[in-house]
Amino acid sequence: MGQILAFAMQKGGVDRTTTVLNLGVALATGGAKVLLLDIDPQSNLTRGLGIDPDEVEFAIYEVLLNPEKGIEFAIQSLRGEG
Secondary structure, three states: OOOOOOOOOOOOOOOHHHHHHHHHHHHHHOOOOOOOOOOOOOOHHHHHOOOOHHHOOOOHHHHHHOHHHHHHHHHHHHHOOO
16 A cells, blocks of 8 residues: 655745655656645646646646535546546
């Protein structure tokens, strides 16, 4: 079974995004399957991965706002069906 790592801190400016981005890239480079979730409204992790948040059709926001519909759409999008 896989491991779950979560980084959380209420205070801003403590390099959470940088830590998560670098750790995620390092783990993926080593062959691990990695899922990074960017729940920050500023989308800095998304930008750090080279993805323009304005070009993303569906975001975690929809899942949090409308879970009964959002989660199914998210799964379809991840599979390339949506």
